[in-house]
Amino acid sequence: MSGYRRVSFWMDQLVASGRDDLTPRPPLDGDRSADVCVIGGGLTGLWTAWYLHQADPSLQIVVVEKEIAGFGASGRNGGWCSALFPREAAEIAEHTGRDAALAMRRAMRETVDEVGRAADEAGIDCDFVKGGTVLYARSAVQDRAARAEVDASAAFGDDMVYRSALPGDAAGSVGVAFTPDCARLQPAALVRGLAAALEARGVVIAERTPAVSWAPGRVVTTSGTVSAGAVVVALEGYGATMPQTRRRIMPLYSLMIATEPLSEAAWGRIGLEHGQTFSDYRHLLIYGQRTADDRFAFGGRGARYHWGSTIRNSYDRVPRVFRHLRTTLAELFPDVGDVGVTHTWGGPIGVPRDWCASVTWDGSVGSAGGYVGDGLSTTNLAGRTLADLVRGVSSSLTGLPWVGHHSPDWEPEPLRFLGANAGLVATDIADREERLTGRPSMAARVREKVTGH
Structure with missing residues (x-):
């Protein structure tokens, strides 16, 4: 290419x-x-x-x-x-009130359908299929997190459900949370x-x-x-x-891989349908989808922050992270077998303080x-x-709680560099800690206090 x-x-x-x-x-x-x-x-x-x-x-x-x-x-x-929004509904309610949080959640759910409607109106074929998101809980700690998220989401009108794991779920799953409010697209x-x-x-x-x-x-x-x-x-x-x-804004890198297409039989064993996206409850975020042409498109965090918020094309590809993603995908779904990776890429996402x-x-x-x-x-x-x-129009949208919100600036260097990369290390440690102890991570709590997330 x-x-x-x-x-x-x-x-x-x-x-x-x-x-x-x-x-x-x-x-x-x-x-x-x-x-x-x-x-x-x-x-x-x-x-x-x-x-x-x-x-x-x-x-x-x-x-x-x-x-x-x-x-x-x-x-x-x-x-x-x-329908995901960076700030949780409970936190929005704490800062701007429950009604504002309910309005924000309703707007996000409606937006999923609006994207599909507007794409149709514009004549755009983007493989839009609203299949929802499958969230695997692969340990007792993650299972408690899944149940807690389902309970919390119900309070703000989200139609999220929990079930026990089935044979076709990701390896090691204890339970599964599911939300219908997500569409797969290109x-x-x-x-x-x-x-x-x-x-x-x-x-x-x-x-x-x-x-x-x-x-x-x-x-x-x-x-x-x-x-x-x-x-x-x-x-x-x-x-x-x-x-x-x-x-x-801070640019943090998220990287992805795409595999060769898998057979229909393999997908039958894996259990993901067209239109479904998936993740789990680890701290170092992963995310994936079954593409329209039956590949895995799978990504996650793990790439470091670069001094001075620099953005370069060379930062889009980190072999260590790509190897980790391929290993993680095989751990989640052993039925991927030795399927090859055809594409690797990445790029910066925007993170306010x-x-x-x-x-x-x-x-x-x-x-x-x-x-x-x-x-x-x-x-x-x-x-x-x-x-x-x-256009100077007052509407339900202009009254949402994120309108007019001003995030504080990020700290100057070297504090920004040290804090961002320490947070990444702490996130990785948190997952290791939970696997070893079977208890919610203390490292994650410390990271949340320091970074605010």
């Missing part, structure tokens, strides 16, 4: 299937004016443009993107369109399809057009300045590379992000919310 195909399995699949050759759109050609200028061609920016255009087709909208649409997390993620197909649908409707998408700075009324790029009444900043983890947002996503609008400049890996659906909710805020 070469060029943008190498970004992820999802991007390569688009090219291999003839659905998109990933040829960059023309860059901005000098100064121009618009009603709205969006910085970032990922799902946050494109969904914002989509709903703005739906509400008012007369708006002149320009999207500027440093690489190509979907180059960042939007084209690399695990393909979970879920993320690059979604984001690239959305870009094409917007362009067909007259929205200008200038690729290979890095933004240099922004201010009320203008966005300065390397190819010209866009004068616009409204500016939307949608950079997610890449906000750490910009002077104006450098300490507002308090691990809470947000949408902001000051009357001329708006932003959204901090999804901590839960962005495939949350970007859609952000886009709808920003579209209302930009």
Whole structure:
């Protein structure tokens, strides 16, 4: 693979299937004016443009993107369109009240269906199947965590259920929690399809057009300045590379592998159906799906944070983490056998200091992000919310508790480097500790006090 195909399995699949050759759109050609200028061609920016255009087709909208649409997390993620939100409902209730927490949970559940509906409306084939998420509890400690999550979720309207493990579940499972509020999809197909649908409707998408700075009324790029009444900043983890947002977000790397396709017989033994995603209750997060072409797409954390929040293409591939992911997949599902790994990739996710996503609008400049890996659906909710805020519309969305939330800045280096990587080590230790002791981890408690998560 070469060029943008190498970004992820999802991007390569688009090219291999003839659905998109990933040829960059023309860059901005000098100064121009618009009603709205969006910085970032990922799902946050494109969904914002989509709903703005739906509400008012007369708006002149320009999207500027440093690489190509979907180059960042939007084209690399695990393909979970879920109702997950980085901050737990109980924590939202503690800070902003129970009604606000209930509204946030309801909005997230509805967003899963909205993504599928909007993709259909835009004519996007992104393998959207709402099959839910299977969460394996593979020890007594994890089983207690699963039962506790099911009980807690019921208090906020989530339809989550628990059952005892069955023979087809992941190896060593004691119990299983299940939520229906998740769809499996092909993320690059979604984001690239959305870009094409917007362009067909007259929205200008200038690729290979890095933004240099922004201010009320203008966005300065390397190819010209866009004068616009409204500016939307949608950079997610890449906000750490910009002077104006450098300490507002931390880029942490999440890596993935994709296997060769498995036989129908193997999938029958594994027990995962089309449309289902899966994880378990370990501390060092893993996530996976059965793809539309019967592969495992499987990812997790484990890559370290890099000094100064630097982002480089070389950080996308860490052989040690890929080996760990392949070993972990075989431990979960021995029936994968010796199936080969065909693709390895990764990329940065955006993490705010308090691990809470947000949408902001000051009357001329708006932003959204901090999804901590839960962005495939949350970007859609952000886009709808920003579209209302930009147009001055008061709605149930603009009243949600994440609107107007401002996370504190991350600590300066070297504190940020030491804290982030110490947290990663503590997370790994927590899983080892629980396997050895059979009790909830003390290391995890210490990490939560230090990092806030």
